[in-house]
Amino acid sequence: xxxxxxxxxxxxLRTIPGSYGIPFLQPIKDRLEYFYGKGGRDEYFxxxxxxxxxxxxxxxMPPGPFISSNPKVIVLLDAKSFPVLFDVSKVEKKDLxxxxxxxxxxxTGGYRVLSYLDPSEPRHAxxxxxxxxxxxxxxxxxxxxxETTYTELFQGLETELAxxxxxxxxxxxxxxAFRFLGRAYFNSNPEExxxxxxxxxxxxxxxxxxxxxxxxxxxxxxxxxxxxxTFRLPAFLIKSSxxxxxxxxxxxxxxxxxxxxxxxxxxxxxxHNILFAVCFNTFGGVKILxxxxxxxxxxxxxxxxxxxxxEIRGAIKSYGDGKVTMEAIEQMPLTKSVVxxxxxxxxxxxxxxxxAKSNFTIESHDATFEVKKGEMLFGYQPFATRDxxxxxxxxxxxxxxxxxxxxxxxxxxMWSNGPETESPTLENKQCAGKNFVVLITRxxxxxxxxxxxxxxxxxxxxxxxxxxxxxxxxxxxx
Numbered sequence: 001x002x003x004x005x006x007x008x009x010x011x012x013l014r015t016i017p018g019s020y021g022i023p024f025l026q027p028i029k030d031r032l033e034y035f036y037g038k039g040g041r042d043e044y045f046x047x048x049x050x051x052x053x054x055x056x057x058x059x060x061m062p063p064g065p066f067i068s069s070n071p072k073v074i075v076l077l078d079a080k081s082f083p084v085l086f087d088v089s090k091v092e093k094k095d096l097x098x099x100x101x102x103x104x105x106x107x108t109g110g111y112r113v114l115s116y117l118d119p120s121e122p123r124h125a126x127x128x129x130x131x132x133x134x135x136x137x138x139x140x141x142x143x144x145x146x147e148t149t150y151t152e153l154f155q156g157l158e159t160e161l162a163x164x165x166x167x168x169x170x171x172x173x174x175x176x177a178f179r180f181l182g183r184a185y186f187n188s189n190p191e192e193x194x195x196x197x198x199x200x201x202x203x204x205x206x207x208x209x210x211x212x213x214x215x216x217x218x219x220x221x222x223x224x225x226x227x228x229x230t231f232r233l234p235a236f237l238i239k240s241s242x243x244x245x246x247x248x249x250x251x252x253x254x255x256x257x258x259x260x261x262x263x264x265x266x267x268x269x270x271x272h273n274i275l276f277a278v279c280f281n282t283f284g285g286v287k288i289l290x291x292x293x294x295x296x297x298x299x300x301x302x303x304x305x306x307x308x309x310x311e312i313r314g315a316i317k318s319y320g321d322g323k324v325t326m327e328a329i330e331q332m333p334l335t336k337s338v339v340x341x342x343x344x345x346x347x348x349x350x351x352x353x354x355x356a357k358s359n360f361t362i363e364s365h366d367a368t369f370e371v372k373k374g375e376m377l378f379g380y381q382p383f384a385t386r387d388x389x390x391x392x393x394x395x396x397x398x399x400x401x402x403x404x405x406x407x408x409x410x411x412x413x414m415w416s417n418g419p420e421t422e423s424p425t426l427e428n429k430q431c432a433g434k435n436f437v438v439l440i441t442r443x444x445x446x447x448x449x450x451x452x453x454x455x456x457x458x459x460x461x462x463x464x465x466x467x468x469x470x471x472x473x474x475x476x477x478x
Contacts, residue, residue, distance in 0.1 A: 014367035018048065018058035020072045027064030027071045031229060034062050036221045045380050049077055055364045056081055061100050061378055063213035063229050068101040073353075073378035074371060079412045081364045082384035084354070085377060086418045086428065091354025093429050094118040099353050100376065103210040106235035107242070109272035115281065119427050126263045127273050128424075131432040133259045134274070138184045143324055146440060149180040150447045154473075161473055166458070169468040170291055174200040177286045180440075181278055186252040195248045200287075202241045203279045209238045210280070214351075217463050249275050282433055288348040288465035289437070290444055295466040296342050296397045297445070298457035304399050305454040307334055312449045313478065324446060332442070337402040339441045340413055340420065344385045345397055347415040348465070352379040365389050381414060453477055 020026060034044045048057055055078035060071040076082050084090055095102045097115040105112060114127040153176040160167035175191075178199045182190040191197050208215070212228040219227075227233070249271055250257075260270030297304065311334050320328030329335075356375045361368050371377065386394040390412050391401075402410060413420040416437070418430030431437070448455075454474045460467035 011363055011365070011367045013361075014054070014369060016056060016058055016074060016369045016371075017052035017054050018075075020058060020060055024065055027060040030060040030071075031062045031064050032221070032225075035216045035224070035229070040216075041380075042382070045075065045077060045383060048075070049383075054367065055383070056362065056367070056369050063101055066230055067213045067232055068099075070376070071100050073100065073376045074369075076362070076364075076377060076379040077383035078364050079384045079387035079390045081362045081369075082352075082379045082381070082414065083419065084362050085352045085379050086414075086430070087354075088119050088428060090357055090360055091377060092118050092120075092357050093354060094121070096353040096355060096376075098211065099214065099351055099378070101213055104232065104235050107206065107209055107238070108276060109246070109268065111269050111272050113273050113276040114432075115276065119429060123265075125426040126265050128426050128432055129263055130256065130260050130265060130270060130273065131277055134185060134256050134277075135433060135436055137255065138186075141184045141187060142436070142439065143326075143443065145183040146180055146443045147324060147447060149176050149183060150444065151451075152176065152179075154447070154451055157470060158473060161470060165471070167470045169294060169470055170287075170462065171200070173290055174283075174287055177290065178203075178283055181283060181286075182252065185278065186249075186256075188252040190248060190252075193248055193251065195244060199245065199248070199279075200283075202245055203283060205241050206238050206245070207280060207284060209233045209235065215463055218461075245275055245279060246271060249278070277432070281431070282437070284464075285348045285437060286440070288346075289342070289441055291462075291466045291468045292346040292348070293339065293342040293441060293444065294448075294468050295457060295459050296345065297338060297399075297448075298455060298468070299459070300397060300399060302454045304338075305449070305452075307399075308338065308445065309449040309453055309476070311335060312446050313476075316446075316450070324443070324450075329439075329442060329446070332446070333403050334400055335442055335445050337406070338399050338445060339438060340402045340410060341397055341399060342441070343415040343420075343438075344391075344401070344413050345382075345395075346465070347381045347385060349415065349417075350381045352381060352414075352417065353377065385412060385414060387412070449476075451476055 034041055037044060048059060049055060057075050059073060059075050061073045064071040095116050102116065114124065117124040153172060156172055157167045175197060179189060179191055182188050190199055212233055215228060217224060253271065253274055256274055257267050257270055261267065311332050315328045315331040316322060316324060319331050354377045356371050356373050356377065358373050359371065361370055388394050391409065410420040416431040416434040418428060422430060424430040424432050424434050452473050453476055455470060456472040458469040458471055
């Protein structure tokens with residue numbers, strides 16, 4: 001199903017519904033509803049969609065007072081209007097990575113790192129080129145180091161399951177993820193350095209200082225409001241933890257640093273950007289994406305597991321001579337579709353922002369709206385990627401959704417700050433590691449079903465993504 005209506009006549013012009021209410025008071029009221037109202041943030045948007053009978057409307061976005069001076073946004077909740085957020089000819093991306101506020105640069109060594117730069121800024125191309133180099137230089141290590149690392153992970157989970165009857169995935173999964181990233185990017189196991197096994201904890205603490213204003217940690221509301229949503233956490237409190245991460249990258253990233261200097265990026269600035277790209281962008285994404293993928297595949301049940309195991313093992317045997325190779329991976333259409341479906345139904349980074357560079361119009365499926373220069377646009381991605389006018393059964397996990405003719409729908413999978421059918425360039429804001437993330441998530445599914453015929457899970461909630469507990473692992477019978 002694809003009702004994009006790209007060639008249909010323009011929809012009728014409509015004034016953008018909604019209002020921002022009384023300054024200061026309404027943004028606080030809206031923040032309380034967003035974090036603590038019945039139904040959570042999804043209901044915050046759904047209730048307004050129903051009230052205004054529009055997928056485009058005006059609203060306030062947290063954090064509001066006193067962290068954000070201007071919480072006013074135009075909300076986009078459908079697959080047709082959402083892509084304007086990727087059009088850098090229409091929207092500016094400067095300092096909008098986290099939305100209506102920007103964390104202190106004291107959290108990133110005093111630099112505005114790549115995620116906060118607009119493509120029009122000269123440093124953007126230099127830093128994105130650096131990340132492209134880092135990705136390319138690691139390409140030969142990705143598959144073998146992933147196999148090594150995740151074999152270690154699954155062996156540990158089996159031991160835990162045999163001992164306790166269950167095995168929590170998230171914490172050990174995060175240890176494995178960072179261990180793999182160190183091995184793949186830098187040919188270094190971080191656990192064999194001064195960092196030891198502390199990286200996930202250090203990163204989580206640092207991310208809290210960056211994203212605290214827009215996180216719900218499940219604490220009593222009055223504590224969260226005081227500690228996270230009203231005032232910024234002082235950056236100096238996390239400095240020693242951050243320095244430990246910085247020192248690790250300084251000790252292992254020499255080839256990347258040397259390349260940075262040839263691109264005109266000083267060593268110190270390069271290191272802070274490498275740290276952010278690995279710890280915040282990549283590790284932070286995997287921390288959410290792998291448990292979510294495990295959740296959806298686990299809940300789908302044994303029939304899907306059998307299909308995946310047969311496809312994966314057959315492709316490895318026929319196209320990889322018993323090994324995981326890129327040729328073999330490309331012969332696994334269901335595996336690829338499952339990864340895309342996980343990214344569609346649970347995008348790891350739900351919000352996207354852009355500030356209008358000029359006056360222009362945007363279209364939803366039903367209407368056209370005028371946007372004024374300087375207005376902030378906000379897209380909540382789970383609504384756009386579950387758009388019922390684009391996807392059949394949008395709220396369901398459909399494993400083979402993107403197999404065969406279904407690949408045409410990939411332009412509506414937008415987790416990477418751009419459509420899945422497009423590629424990151426120096427001129428856009430699409431994630432430099434887009435293809436890397438898709439590849440390693442496919443490898444995660446591959447390693448899972450090379451080893452197991454089926455598995456069962458219990459699902460809980462965490463501040464970021466799903467909390468997954470494995471309750472059974474059925475070893476491969478063939």
